[in-house]
Amino acid sequence: MQWDILHSINKEIVPIRSKEEMLLFISSTLKKYIVFESGFILRHNQQTGHYWSYIFQKTEEQHIAGFLAGSFAAVGNRDARQLLAEDDSVITGTGGKDFIALKLLEGDVLIGWLVLLFAENRPVLPETSRLLQEISCSVSMTTANIIAREEIGRREQETSLLLSLSNDLAAVKNRQELVKVVNGQIKQLFPVEELGFFTIEEGGEAYRFFVIAICEKITDHPDLKKTLAEKFDVHDPLFNEIMQSKGPVVYDVAALAARSGMPYYVTFWRDTGIGQMVISALRAGGTDIGAVLFIVKKGAAFDLAGTLLQGVCSQLALAVSNIVANETVRERELEKAKLLEFSNAVASVRDKEVLGKILRVHLKELFDIDDYVIHALSKDKKTHRPVLFDPAADFAAHPDFAKLIDTDTGVQDGIFNTILEADDIVIFDVTKWFTSPAPPTYSRAAESVGLRTMAGVAIRLGRENIAVMNFRWNDNLAFSIPRPLFKGICSQIAITLSNLMANEEVNRQLTEIGRYREQLEEEKIYLKEELSTTQNWSEIIGGSGAIQQVFRLVSQVGPTDSTVLLLGETGTGKELIARAIHAASPRKNKLMVKINCAALPAGLIESELFGHERGSFTGAVERRIGKFELADKGTLFLDEIGEMPVELQVKLLRALQEKEIERLGGKATIKVNVRVIAATNRNLEKMMAEGKFRADLYYRLNIFPIHLPPLRERKEDIAALALHFVKRFSRKSGKPITSLSGKVLAEMKKYSWPGNIRELEHVVERSVLLTLGQTIKDIHLSSPANVADPPVEADFKIQSIFDNEKEYILKVLQRVNGRIAGEGGAADLLGIPPSTLSSRMKKLGIRRQFQG
Numbered sequence: 001m002q003w004d005i006l007h008s009i010n011k012e013i014v015p016i017r018s019k020e021e022m023l024l025f026i027s028s029t030l031k032k033y034i035v036f037e038s039g040f041i042l043r044h045n046q047q048t049g050h051y052w053s054y055i056f057q058k059t060e061e062q063h064i065a066g067f068l069a070g071s072f073a074a075v076g077n078r079d080a081r082q083l084l085a086e087d088d089s090v091i092t093g094t095g096g097k098d099f100i101a102l103k104l105l106e107g108d109v110l111i112g113w114l115v116l117l118f119a120e121n122r123p124v125l126p127e128t129s130r131l132l133q134e135i136s137c138s139v140s141m142t143t144a145n146i147i148a149r150e151e152i153g154r155r156e157q158e159t160s161l162l163l164s165l166s167n168d169l170a171a172v173k174n175r176q177e178l179v180k181v182v183n184g185q186i187k188q189l190f191p192v193e194e195l196g197f198f199t200i201e202e203g204g205e206a207y208r209f210f211v212i213a214i215c216e217k218i219t220d221h222p223d224l225k226k227t228l229a230e231k232f233d234v235h236d237p238l239f240n241e242i243m244q245s246k247g248p249v250v251y252d253v254a255a256l257a258a259r260s261g262m263p264y265y266v267t268f269w270r271d272t273g274i275g276q277m278v279i280s281a282l283r284a285g286g287t288d289i290g291a292v293l294f295i296v297k298k299g300a301a302f303d304l305a306g307t308l309l310q311g312v313c314s315q316l317a318l319a320v321s322n323i324v325a326n327e328t329v330r331e332r333e334l335e336k337a338k339l340l341e342f343s344n345a346v347a348s349v350r351d352k353e354v355l356g357k358i359l360r361v362h363l364k365e366l367f368d369i370d371d372y373v374i375h376a377l378s379k380d381k382k383t384h385r386p387v388l389f390d391p392a393a394d395f396a397a398h399p400d401f402a403k404l405i406d407t408d409t410g411v412q413d414g415i416f417n418t419i420l421e422a423d424d425i426v427i428f429d430v431t432k433w434f435t436s437p438a439p440p441t442y443s444r445a446a447e448s449v450g451l452r453t454m455a456g457v458a459i460r461l462g463r464e465n466i467a468v469m470n471f472r473w474n475d476n477l478a479f480s481i482p483r484p485l486f487k488g489i490c491s492q493i494a495i496t497l498s499n500l501m502a503n504e505e506v507n508r509q510l511t512e513i514g515r516y517r518e519q520l521e522e523e524k525i526y527l528k529e530e531l532s533t534t535q536n537w538s539e540i541i542g543g544s545g546a547i548q549q550v551f552r553l554v555s556q557v558g559p560t561d562s563t564v565l566l567l568g569e570t571g572t573g574k575e576l577i578a579r580a581i582h583a584a585s586p587r588k589n590k591l592m593v594k595i596n597c598a599a600l601p602a603g604l605i606e607s608e609l610f611g612h613e614r615g616s617f618t619g620a621v622e623r624r625i626g627k628f629e630l631a632d633k634g635t636l637f638l639d640e641i642g643e644m645p646v647e648l649q650v651k652l653l654r655a656l657q658e659k660e661i662e663r664l665g666g667k668a669t670i671k672v673n674v675r676v677i678a679a680t681n682r683n684l685e686k687m688m689a690e691g692k693f694r695a696d697l698y699y700r701l702n703i704f705p706i707h708l709p710p711l712r713e714r715k716e717d718i719a720a721l722a723l724h725f726v727k728r729f730s731r732k733s734g735k736p737i738t739s740l741s742g743k744v745l746a747e748m749k750k751y752s753w754p755g756n757i758r759e760l761e762h763v764v765e766r767s768v769l770l771t772l773g774q775t776i777k778d779i780h781l782s783s784p785a786n787v788a789d790p791p792v793e794a795d796f797k798i799q800s801i802f803d804n805e806k807e808y809i810l811k812v813l814q815r816v817n818g819r820i821a822g823e824g825g826a827a828d829l830l831g832i833p834p835s836t837l838s839s840r841m842k843k844l845g846i847r848r849q850f851q852g
């Protein structure tokens, strides 16, 4: 009977393949032969000594639930745990709730127990115990099979998960896709709740979060942004340890957080209440690229043994490095595109204001940068001044900022020099400016618009610092400014800025050239005038004692640098004499610049004399040099000096004494080397007495006075002057007029000539136009009362020296019958050698018949 039972039981056990079949066997087959309340199988871990419920039916019964949960009730006076640990293959309890625990062995290894609980009133029978002993081998084998099959199944599942994970990870192209795979598959493979990936930054000194797959409860955590944004030091003890370790490391978060020098995220996760985290280095192609952090599910224990974590980590490393490579390629392409777009936008801009606006749009769009100012460095790199700025920025509207545009500031202010030496963005505290003992001018503009923290970066053309770009700083910019692109944009700005400045320089030079051209044009006018008067100089007429005295004074003072004051009525030849003085001076190759103080409105004389800067007064659109500068190294002729306004006399005096001038609206003084000749028809001494002319200026000008006599006081010159003008105007009008009649000449001599030589000149000019023959026989003088009948010399007529000589030689030749040489011949009578007479005759056009 016993054998039959054993045989039947074994027959039932052998085909069992699964936990369910085993449970069915225990709860129905076994119960046919053994009477017990309930039965289950516990598993046992040989290494750790842990045991756990393996094959069982859930129940509400407390004593069974206690077993299943691992809390054994005391059996007799022995604890069930002790009982289980004993070596007997079947243990039976005594007293209380009886049970039998049948040891399940695979070889020598204890793999678990089959536990049967009995009702209190039904103690375990010895034959039950024996029967169980008999079937223990088959139950052990079947259980070991189930475990093995399960293990195989688990491994197969793991392998397939790993395979699909590896397929999915291979296809991952970006961070979002990685998060999807992590959430979908990693979380199935391991008891993890959250994952975070770190990557090591370029340069290898810092690491930061690359991507995280976190649960919702911390998505809204206030410190999350900070945690994700922070850069961690690769030398922190935790990261160091992970990088040193060969595989993943399990950490108790509370214990880890208690260690010193831990990175911030450890505390962050401790505070969210998690117990364990597993961290593993991520390596791709033999290079450390970062780490992966698994946040273990609450209550779950993460057992590294037997997991595929290491393999999974290698796959994750590959995926991360692929994403990084992809992102780098994309970033570079994007950068290239953005750089291209930026350089296209700025390339053709030549206008500062337009460029300022374009920069504003692009800096905002690319990096979220606001309120930028670009300060260009001076050539010697010692000072800077703002040249380009965000026109919409608050500070741009500040009056102090407007002043800055044209102000040079030293770079050695502790901020600019630091920026210029740095390779990256320098962040600085603007408030330091406010409290510094000598705050720079721009600090007030910055303060008033609430700028507190700013950043600055050196703008370099190649390696040369050419400018500094400052902009408003906030912590978000740390992430919105990708350095490679930012550097590229800064280089573009450098190119654009240097082009702009070169362009400005060219424009400045063109304006300068334009100004010089203008100056040359003016000089040309003066030179022409001078040329015409120089010709006049050779034809200054005057044989009278009075004018000869003037000529003597001119030749005395001419070669010196003395100031000359020409006094005389209008038209007496003051300007002519001034030019003669200039022509006789060492300055003759430079300009004589004339300014007529009577011809200019009082308000313009100053600008005319000293020049003006652009915008110095309404209408001063361009910078203009004054006559003083134009006459530099030459002569300045101040005509009608008596008409100069008194207030300007002071300035003139200062210019004469200091030998330097200042342009209107200008700041710099300009050295000038000018010789001054002043002229007036006014009585300066009288004016001085009346307070209309400054005494100091008078004495400064009156160093070498020359009085030009009125024409009425040198009537002996009238004939020569009149003839001189006749020739000039007849030549000009193409008329053959060569002389004036004696009557006309007599009229002229009688006339008082209030307009002096100029009047004579005009009278002759008019007469030439009216005369038909060769001789002027009539003139029209303005005041007939002044004209009296002169004692006319019948045969006297005025003619040129040339005609006179010709006529005289002809008369002599007629007297000697044309004989030139020999005693009593024409040459003898004229007291010159015959050869000289012959050549004179030839020159004068005397016909051959008279030549001997």
Ligand SMILES: Nc1ncnc2c1ncn2[C@@H]1O[C@H](COP(=O)(O)OP(=O)(O)OP(=O)(O)O)[C@@H](O)[C@H]1O
Pocket: 536, 539, 540, 541, 542, 568, 569, 570, 571, 572, 573, 574, 575, 576, 577, 639, 680, 681, 721, 724, 757, 758, 761
């Ligand atoms: N000695 C001279 N010989 C020839 N021409 C002369 C002589 N003196 C004056 N003139 C001519 O007379 C005209 C008037 O001379 P100028 O302009 O020099 O006089 P001014 O004293 O400067 O006159 P104002 O006081 O009105 O400026 C000029 O055309 C000048 O060439």
